[in-house]
Amino acid sequence: MRSKILRLLESNSRLSSKEIAVMLGLPHDQVAQEISRMEQERIILGYSTLINWEKAGEEQVAALIDVKVTPQQDVGFDEVAARIYRYPEVKSVFLMSGGYDLSVLVQGNNLKEVADFVARKLATLEHVQSTVTHFILKRYKQDGILFDDQEADRRQVVQP
Amino acid sequence: MTVTGRFDPQKYISPVVKGLKPSGIRRFFELVANTQGVISLGVGEPDFVTPWHIRAACVESLEKGYTMYSSNYGTPELRRAIADYLEERFGLSYHPEKEILVTIGASEAVDLALRTILCQGDEALIPEPCYVSYQPVTQLCGGVPVMVPTSRTRDFTVSAAELEKYITPRTKALILCYPNNPTGAVLGREDMLALARLAEQYNLLVVADEIYAELRYDGPPVSFASLPGMQERTILISGFSKAFAMTGWRIGYVAAHPEFLAAMVKIHQYTILCAPIMSQMAALEALRNGRSDVARMVEQYDQRRRLVVSRLREMGLDCFEPRGAFYVFPSITATGLTSEEFASRLLQEERVAVVPGGAFGPSGEGFIRCSYAASLQELTEALNRMERFVARRMKYSKAVAHA
Numbered sequence: 001m002r003s004k005i006l007r008l009l010e011s012n013s014r015l016s017s018k019e020i021a022v023m024l025g026l027p028h029d030q031v032a033q034e035i036s037r038m039e040q041e042r043i044i045l046g047y048s049t050l051i052n053w054e055k056a057g058e059e060q061v062a063a064l065i066d067v068k069v070t071p072q073q074d075v076g077f078d079e080v081a082a083r084i085y086r087y088p089e090v091k092s093v094f095l096m097s098g099g100y101d102l103s104v105l106v107q108g109n110n111l112k113e114v115a116d117f118v119a120r121k122l123a124t125l126e127h128v129q130s131t132v133t134h135f136i137l138k139r140y141k142q143d144g145i146l147f148d149d150q151e152a153d154r155r156q157v158v159q160p
Numbered sequence: 161m162t163v164t165g166r167f168d169p170q171k172y173i174s175p176v177v178k179g180l181k182p183s184g185i186r187r188f189f190e191l192v193a194n195t196q197g198v199i200s201l202g203v204g205e206p207d208f209v210t211p212w213h214i215r216a217a218c219v220e221s222l223e224k225g226y227t228m229y230s231s232n233y234g235t236p237e238l239r240r241a242i243a244d245y246l247e248e249r250f251g252l253s254y255h256p257e258k259e260i261l262v263t264i265g266a267s268e269a270v271d272l273a274l275r276t277i278l279c280q281g282d283e284a285l286i287p288e289p290c291y292v293s294y295q296p297v298t299q300l301c302g303g304v305p306v307m308v309p310t311s312r313t314r315d316f317t318v319s320a321a322e323l324e325k326y327i328t329p330r331t332k333a334l335i336l337c338y339p340n341n342p343t344g345a346v347l348g349r350e351d352m353l354a355l356a357r358l359a360e361q362y363n364l365l366v367v368a369d370e371i372y373a374e375l376r377y378d379g380p381p382v383s384f385a386s387l388p389g390m391q392e393r394t395i396l397i398s399g400f401s402k403a404f405a406m407t408g409w410r411i412g413y414v415a416a417h418p419e420f421l422a423a424m425v426k427i428h429q430y431t432i433l434c435a436p437i438m439s440q441m442a443a444l445e446a447l448r449n450g451r452s453d454v455a456r457m458v459e460q461y462d463q464r465r466r467l468v469v470s471r472l473r474e475m476g477l478d479c480f481e482p483r484g485a486f487y488v489f490p491s492i493t494a495t496g497l498t499s500e501e502f503a504s505r506l507l508q509e510e511r512v513a514v515v516p517g518g519a520f521g522p523s524g525e526g527f528i529r530c531s532y533a534a535s536l537q538e539l540t541e542a543l544n545r546m547e548r549f550v551a552r553r554m555k556y557s558k559a560v561a562h563a
Contacts, residue, residue, distance in 0.1 A: 008463070012536060022470045023463035151209045153535075157513050158189040158202035160292045160341075 001026065005034060006043070011144075013047040050145055062091070062107045062136045063114050065122065066100040068129040077101055080127050089117050100132070111135070180296045184519030191504060192513045199542040201530040202513040204341060206405035206486070208533075210442070211453040214404065217445030218438045230437045232429040234262025234413070238440050241447040242413050250373075250383040252391065258418040261425055262435045262443075266371045266399035266412035271297050272424040273367045273395040273414060274333075278303035282332040284367075287318035288521025289489075291341045291369070298335075306331070309523040312491060315480045316345035316523075320354035327358075333365040334358075336384060339372035339484020342520045342529035344465075346376060346484040356387045366394045371412070372485040374403035374454055377462045385415070392417050402485075403454050404446040411439040461486050464532040464539055471543045472530075475550045486533040489517065493526045495550060496557030502528055509552075510545035 001024070008020050015023075017032040024031070038044045053060045069080045077095055084104055085093045092105040104122070108114040115133070123131050139147050170178070185202075192198060233239060236256070243256040254260055263269040270293060278284065280302040286294045287308045298305040306326050310316045323334065334355070338347045347355070359366050368384040385394040399412025414424060428434075446453075465482065472479040472490045479490035492502045499516035506512050517524030532539060 015536075019467060023467050025466055153207060153538075155200075155203050155205055155207070156189070157192045157198055157200040158185055158515060159204040160183060160185045160519075 001030075002034060002038065002043075005031060006038070009035075009044065009047075013049075050143055052139075052147055059110070060107060061109065061111050061114050062105060063118070064134045064136065065104045065106060065118060066096075066132040066134070067102040067104055067122065068131075069101040070127045070129055071101075072127060080125065083125055084122065087117070087121060089114075176300060176302075180299060183292045185292060185515055188500075188503060188513075188515060188519065192507060195507055195511060195513075198507065198511045198513050199534070199538050199545070200513040201532070201534060201539075201542055202515045203531050203533060205407040206402065206457065206533045207535055207538075208405040208457055210404065210406050210409070211446075211450055214406070214442050214445050214450055214453075218442040221438055221441035226437050226441055228437060230262075230434045230440060232425055232434055233257070233260070234435055235437070235440050235444070238262055238444045238447075241444055242415070245447050246383075246396075246415060250381065250386050252383060252386055252396075252415070254415045255418070259421050260413060260415050261421055261428060262440060263399075263412045263414055263428065264432055264435055265401060265410040266369060266397050267293060267410075268428070268432065269397040269399070269412050269414040270294065270367070270369060272427050273397065273416075273420075274298055274301045274303065275427055276420060276423045277333055277365055277367075277395075279332075281330060283328060283330045285323055285326055285331060285334045285364075287323075287336070289316070289340075289342055289517060289524030289527075290335075290520055291337055292520065294335050294337075294369075303332075304330070307521060309521075310343075310345075311523060312478070312480060312527075316340060316343035316489065317347050317351055318355070319351065320358040323355070324358060327362050327364075331362065331364060333367055335367045335369065337369040337371075339375060339482075341372065341485055342487050342515065342517065342524065343489040343527075344482020344485045344487045345480075345489075346378065346482075347382075349382060352382065352384060352387055356384070356390050359393060360389060364393070366390065367397065368394050369397045371397065371399050372402050373398060375458060375461060375486060376484045377458075377465060378483040395420055400443050400446055403457075404443075404450055405453075405457065406439075406442065406446065409436075409439040409442055411435055411443045461532065464534075464536060467536075468530065468532045468539065468543065471547070475547050476554060477550065486531055488530050488532065489524075489527050490530070491527050492550075494557075495553035496560065497553060499525055499528050502553075505553075506546065506549050510549045512542045512545050512549075 004024055005020055008015055017035055018028050021028040021031040069077055071077055072079055081093050084090055089106050090104055091107050094103045096103050106114050106117055118131055118133050239256040239260045242260050243254050246252040246254055274297050278301040283304045283306045284298045285306050285308055287310050295305040308323055308326050310318050366384055370383055373381040385391045385396045396415040400406040468488050469479055469481055476494055477490040479488055482488050499518050503514050503516040515529040517527030
């Protein structure tokens with residue numbers, strides 16, 4: 001039941017617990033309870049909205065930064081990751097396999113802001129060996145959703 | 161000097177074609193097309209686009225130069241895949257070379273089947289409300305469509321006892337479409353067995369249009385052909401449109417006794433030649449690697465189905481629970497409107513398109529067909545609009561009743 005609820009919420013976080021209950025054919029109170037439990041257990045971490053900021057008229061600049069790190073004894077990469085993710089400019093941090101260690105998504109109001117953040121805050125951190133900054137030029141798809149949906153509904157309005 | 165009259169095209173058109181009634185849906189379509197901002201629940205096709213890997217398989221086949229005719233029957237690989245699928249999914253055993261024909265959608269298969277079996281004056285039993293093509297195609301074949309009403313009291317399933325009343329010495333075939341368009345009704349195993357006994361007793365052929373077979377929400381699908389003794393007297397029709405979201409590809413198939421199939425192939429080879437090979441390539445990919453897509457879509461349809469039924473009932477509309485296809489068929493008599501009035505006023509006042517039940521046969525009057533093959537967002541908005549509309553109508557019809 002949990003995974004079904006989660007899948008519905010993942011695709012549309014605005015669904016009410018009542019709607020979810022109806023859609024899954026489950027009692028409403030049971031679904032509501034399960035959702036709040038999963039919130040408490042931090043299985044459900046938040047309910048966010050995917051926004052096309054460009055269309056909303058707000059220019060946002062984002063960059064993916066490959067960070068190479070010298071791992072530290074005992075704590076490995078976690079300590080450095082924590083030093084990075086505490087900055088509010090940092091939207092996400094992943095530990096990666098392959099040629100570099102941390103992938104950091106940084107967001108700012110303009111190019112300079114992001115570049116400054118990398119030069120002043122990220123690159124200067126202890127144990128950070130190197131950074132490679134890739135600015136995001138265009139978003140095609142994020143979290144399974146297309147930004148410019150070329151597959152929008154083009155069916156005829158009435159069909160047998 | 162010859163006197164020639166004004167050229168009159170009508171004089172040249174066959175009386176049979178002239179006599180065909182234009183589809184009730186078509187009439188409604190004109191109205192909808194001229195209204196802006198409509199949310200449509202009037203569509204008989206999936207809202208999903210064909211899964212990408214299936215489209216990619218078609219593109220790849222084009223790149224490789226698959227632009228030629230195939231065998232009249234369809235490519236051997238696809239027929240083999242269809243046979244395997246029918247075996248695995250329905251426990252049916254069809255010979256891929258002698259008993260399966262790939263067609264231009266299930267629609268062509270219906271046409272082939274009826275043209276193959278019906279002679280002038282032969283009667284075909286057609287439970288209604290039903291998909292709009294069976295009656296006119298029967299007429300085009302010179303057959304006589306005998307419409308058998310079904311009703312809400314049996315959740316729009318046809319009973320053997322009811323059917324029997326319509327059997328005459330000229331009755332040759334029974335056309336079954338379950339899961340049903342427009343009602344979403346399915347037949348239980350007991351009902352199916354009773355129909356099978358009837359078919360045997362009166363030596364009827366069964367044309368089973370099972371295009372919606374995969375879209376079932378109460379357990380695994382059952383094919384009429386899989387019932388004891390029924391495979392030889394069933395012409396099984398299906399296709400890829402609904403289950404795999406492949407409507408525009410026009411690709412379907414028919415499975416039948418080798419002698420029926422050989423007869424159908426004759427018509428197919430002279431009129432169609434073969435189904436487009438690029439669609440056949442896509443269909444092959446669908447059967448080989450698309451089964452999980454079907455499961456994913458069916459799960460979503462099922463969730464929407466529950467939501468729509470629940471909302472319609474909350475509005476005060478009587479709505480039986482459909483267990484197949486992607487339609488709900490609520491009664492709108494409580495609003496005091498006919499189904500056509502309901503549909504056109506709903507369209508004008510709230511810009512939601514549904515199809516009046518009467519378009520699918522007289523027993524559909526008093527009902528509307530709503531498709532839930534629409535995104536959850538659209539569906540919710542459409543239901544909100546309908547709720548407003550129904551509330552207004554109910555208030556009005558109550559006031560009239562008390563006046």
